[in-house]
Amino acid sequence: MRNACLTAGLLMMILTSPAAHAHKVIAAAFASGEIIEGEIGFSNGDMAAGARVEVFDLQGTKLGEALTDSDGVFSFTPTKAVPHVFRADLGAGHTAETVLGLDELPVLAGTGDAPITATAPATIVPARDEPHPPTGAQELLDAQRLMIAEMIRAELRPLRREIAAYKEKNDFQTILGGLGYIAGLFGLWFYFAARRRQKAV
Amino acid sequence: MHIVDGALSNDVVLGGAVLAAAGLAMGLRRLTVEKVPVAGMLSATFFVASLIHVPIGPSSVHLVMNGLTALVLGWAAFPALFVGLLLQAVFFGYGGLTVLGINTLNIALPAVLCFHLCRSGLASPSASRAALWGALGGGLAIALTTVFVAFSLALSGDEFLPAAKLVFFAHMPIMAIEAILSGAAVCLAHKVKPELFQTFSQIEQRSTP
Numbered sequence: 434m435r436n437a438c439l440t441a442g443l444l445m446m447i448l449t450s451p452a453a454h455a456h457k458v459i460a461a462a463f464a465s466g467e468i469i470e471g472e473i474g475f476s477n478g479d480m481a482a483g484a485r486v487e488v489f490d491l492q493g494t495k496l497g498e499a500l501t502d503s504d505g506v507f508s509f510t511p512t513k514a515v516p517h518v519f520r521a522d523l524g525a526g527h528t529a530e531t532v533l534g535l536d537e538l539p540v541l542a543g544t545g546d547a548p549i550t551a552t553a554p555a556t557i558v559p560a561r562d563e564p565h566p567p568t569g570a571q572e573l574l575d576a577q578r579l580m581i582a583e584m585i586r587a588e589l590r591p592l593r594r595e596i597a598a599y600k601e602k603n604d605f606q607t608i609l610g611g612l613g614y615i616a617g618l619f620g621l622w623f624y625f626a627a628r629r630r631q632k633a634v
Numbered sequence: 635m636h637i638v639d640g641a642l643s644n645d646v647v648l649g650g651a652v653l654a655a656a657g658l659a660m661g662l663r664r665l666t667v668e669k670v671p672v673a674g675m676l677s678a679t680f681f682v683a684s685l686i687h688v689p690i691g692p693s694s695v696h697l698v699m700n701g702l703t704a705l706v707l708g709w710a711a712f713p714a715l716f717v718g719l720l721l722q723a724v725f726f727g728y729g730g731l732t733v734l735g736i737n738t739l740n741i742a743l744p745a746v747l748c749f750h751l752c753r754s755g756l757a758s759p760s761a762s763r764a765a766l767w768g769a770l771g772g773g774l775a776i777a778l779t780t781v782f783v784a785f786s787l788a789l790s791g792d793e794f795l796p797a798a799k800l801v802f803f804a805h806m807p808i809m810a811i812e813a814i815l816s817g818a819a820v821c822l823a824h825k826v827k828p829e830l831f832q833t834f835s836q837i838e839q840r841s842t843p
Binding site: 530555610612614615630 | 794
C-alpha cells in the first residue's frame, strides 16, 4: 500500500513536471533596423526581466551594456563593425552567451566605421546618398521597405522563440538513450570487474 | 545545481577537475563487483531525476538524488554521479563538458560526506531510526551541495552570501522532497533487502584494511 502510494506520487510528479528546463538560459540577438535587438529568457518560456546584458567584441573588449525590459527584450545600438558577443549573467551560475556575426549586424548609422553593407547585401540600405534627386515615390518606397521589414520581424519573433524552445526539448527517446548508455557502461564495468576477480581466484 | 560552461574562472574549473579525478579514482577502487549493478541503477535514477521539476517562483529546480546515491554507494557514488552528469551534459545540455569536474565534485563530495556522517545510523537495526538517518542524509546532501555551488561561484568572483542564499532557498523544497524520498527508500530497503547497507559496509571495511 505504502509502496503503491510512493510510486503513484512519483508518477504524478513525473507526469506533471514541465518538459522544459528552467535553469537553462537562452539568449538570442538579431538586427532590427539600425539597432540590435535580443531576448534573454529561461528555456521554459519565462523571460528574464531587468537583466543586465554586457556586450563584448571577440577579443573581450567591452562595447557597452543593455538592460532587458519586463519581456526580457533588450536593444543595443552598435557603433563598431565587429562581431558582437552578448553575455548575460543572471546569477547563481546562470549565464548565457550569444554571438552576432559581422554579416548579421545592422546598418551602422552615422559612424566613421567602414560601411558594413558590403558584407551584408541583404540588409536594407535607405538610399539617402543616391545622386539622383529624392522623389516622393522613392521616400515612400523606403518607408514601405522599413515597414515590411518591421512586420516580418514581428511575425518571426514567435517562431524564433519556438525554435529556441524546441532546441531545449528532451523527448522520450533521449531519456531512453541515456538510460541505455548507463546500462551499457555499468555492464561493461561489471564484466571487467568480474573477469578480474575470476582471474584472481 | 549544474553550473554551466563559462560561469566559472579557469582556476576553479581546473581545480574542480583535479579534485573530481581524485574522487573518481577513489570511487572506482571502491566500486566492487557487488556494487556495480546498484551503482548503475542509482546512476540512472540520478540521470532521470533531473527531469523532475519543482516550480518555485519565477524559476524551478529539479530533483538531484545525490544523497541517496552516496548513502548506498559511499565513495563509489563518484563514478555513478559522474556518468549521470556526463550523460545529462551530452543529452540534455545541463552543465557542460568543461565544468564536468567541478559539477561532479559539487554534487558527489557533499553526498559522500553525508554518507560518512550517517553510515552508523543507517546500519541501525530499527527501521524507523535508519529511515530518519536516511532522510537526514538525503536533505543534508542537497543543503551542502548548494553551499559548495555557492562557494565555487564565490571563488570565481561572485559574492558568496547572496549567491549561497539564492541557491540555498531555491532548493529548500528539494531538500524536503529528497529527505522524504531518501527516508522512504532506506525504510523500504531495510524491510525488503536489509543487507543492502550492512553488506556494503562490510565489503567496504574488507576492501580498506
